Amino acid sequence: MLPYSEEHAQFRDTVRRFVEREVAPHHARWESEGAVDRDLWRKAGDAGLLLTNIPADYGGGDGDFLTSVIMIEEFMRGVFSGPGFRLHSDIVAPYILHLGTEEQKRSILPRMASGETIGAVAMTEPGAGSDLASIRTIARREGNELVVSGQKTFITNGGLADLIVVACKTDPAAGAKGVSLVLVEADRPGFSRGKNLEKIGMKAQDTSELFFDEVRVPASNLLGTEGKGFAHLMTELPRERLLVGIVAVSVMEAALCWTLDHVHERKAFGRPLIEFQNTRFVLAEVKTKVTVARTFLDDCVLRLMRGELDVATAAMAKWWLSDLECEVVDACLQMFGGYGYMREYPIARAYEDARVHRIYAGSNEIMKELVARSL
Ligand SMILES: Cc1cc2nc3c(=O)[nH]c(=O)nc-3n(C[C@H](O)[C@H](O)[C@H](O)COP(=O)(O)OP(=O)(O)OC[C@H]3O[C@@H](n4cnc5c(N)ncnc54)[C@H](O)[C@@H]3O)c2cc1C
Structure with missing residues (x-):
């Protein structure tokens, strides 16, 4: 048995009410549109449903992992798979929390918690999925900048994302040891999204190709240690x-x-x-x-x-x-x-x-x- 407390029960009630009011009535429309309304993210942020187990110092809910379990259970009771909150809160945010500098954490996490910034992780490429070490997207250092070039595919939240953790090669000759993680903001020149991919399920969740054409980001956008991305x-x-x-x-x-x-x-x-x-x-x-x-x-x-x-x-x-x-x-x-x-x-x-x-x-x-x- 998982150690649920009274607070967890209250949180479950909050999530259940949110799903009933803000998700269930709209999910069929989102399925036909291929994405949820962007507004939903702000509403979820306001309701305290994003980054639930990130420390309050960084704008998170300060809860434990059971809050993530509750979120999933309550959304799955009606198979509401459209909102890509899990990826945002439980995958992207922990990357920033565990690998980010203090400055990265302070500037990014509160905006993710409020739903203002939507996160994605881009590892997969048309030519490399399981075999991640063979990715071809490159981040080349030029002075104080990293220049990102390449293509990613099947990226969850790809249509809506404002901030993408991109797996790149910073040393293409070094195989897995040449992989680094780079934060790319979606408003950078050279970044573009492909079409929203049509899937056989999870139809309300946006899944896209992403293109990086000489996208320049400050070298401080490196997430974690260079060459340690893998x-x-x-x-x-x-x-x-x-x-x-x-x-x-x-x-x-x-x-x-x-x-x-x-x-x-x-x-x-x-x-x-x-x-x-x-x-x-x-x-x-x-x-x-x-x-x-x-x-x-x-x-x-x-x-x-x-x-x-x-x-x-x-x-x-x-x-x-x-x-x-x-x-x-x-x-x-x-x-x-x-x-x-x-x-x-x-x-x-x-x-x-x-x-x-x-x-x-x-x-x-x-x-x-x-x-x-x-x-
Ligand atoms: C809806 C959806 C959302 C996704 N979201 C994201 C995302 O947000 N970010 C992201 O980076 N990626 C995402 N992906 C990509 C996903 O992680 C990859 O599709 C997956 O890792 C498989 O890679 P691939 O498609 O290139 O298949 P391949 O690597 O080409 O594999 C094809 C088949 O070969 C098998 N295979 C490969 N290597 C071996 C081996 N060594 N031994 C035995 N069998 C093997 C595989 O198991 C598979 O059955 C998403 C995919 C989908 C469909």
Whole structure:
């Protein structure tokens, strides 16, 4: 069991009300538009839902990691995957907090907490995803500036982002040791966005290509140590992978609830679906899988909170929970018959969204490599 307090319960209420008022009524429109309203970010900032576990000194909510778990659970109860808050608050902000200079932290984090600045992380390129060491985007030093040239793709929040953590080669001859992280503001000359990419799921989340054509930034925009970008990424990635696991378990739990409601209500051959042995056995299996998944996940969350979540365990959580999510959501969808294929039912959107969890934040095959290396 996770150590939730009364304050966490209050925070959960706040998130639930925010989702009901500000997200649920608009999500279908955002799906057709391919992005959420920018205004939502300011509203989330005002409600204290961004950077919830960043210290108050930097404008954050000063909470612990459980606030991130609550955010994910409450948004996933209705499969509201549009707002890219998780990436912004739980991936980009920790990069700045852990790697940034005092000046970077003071200038960037409060604006991210208020929703004025939206963050993104750009690692993947058209020619390099899993094999990050072979990225080709370059940051060349010229006097007191870094000049960034290259192209990124599949970038979450890419359409709305104001600040992008870009993985670049500062020493192209040095392989993984030549990778550095550079902060690029979206209003710099030479920066442009490609089209919002059309996806099979997560349709309300903007995912874009980004282009860097000799973009000049001050050398002080280097994030962390030059040449240590790869190592920095590896340090931060276990949390990112655990976040995928949290989404997976939240969705499985929600899917089980929707399905139980449906099979009690829906009748076939004169009796509720829950009375058929197949329904009972399938849902008994789902319940067992979700219970085991939750136990493992909670253990991983506690490890992260103690600073003990290692690369291999985070990789296990990411691959196993996201694979299981696809399996469980598919089994639940089947119980809905044709209704399960209709997008107005959350189970249909859960099915669409789940697929990418096996691909991003490091594909599940790469996760198994990481686990295997620890054997
Ligand atoms: C919706 C979405 C959002 C994303 N958001 C971001 C983002 O915000 N920032 C960002 O930087 N990236 C983002 N990505 C990119 C994502 O992280 C990559 O797509 C992912 O890492 C896989 O890289 P790739 O697509 O280049 O596939 P590839 O690396 O070409 O892999 C293709 C297949 O080969 C397999 N494979 C590759 N290498 C090995 C190996 N050594 N052993 C066994 N199998 C292997 C992979 O597992 C995969 O199945 C996003 C992607 C999507 C779809």
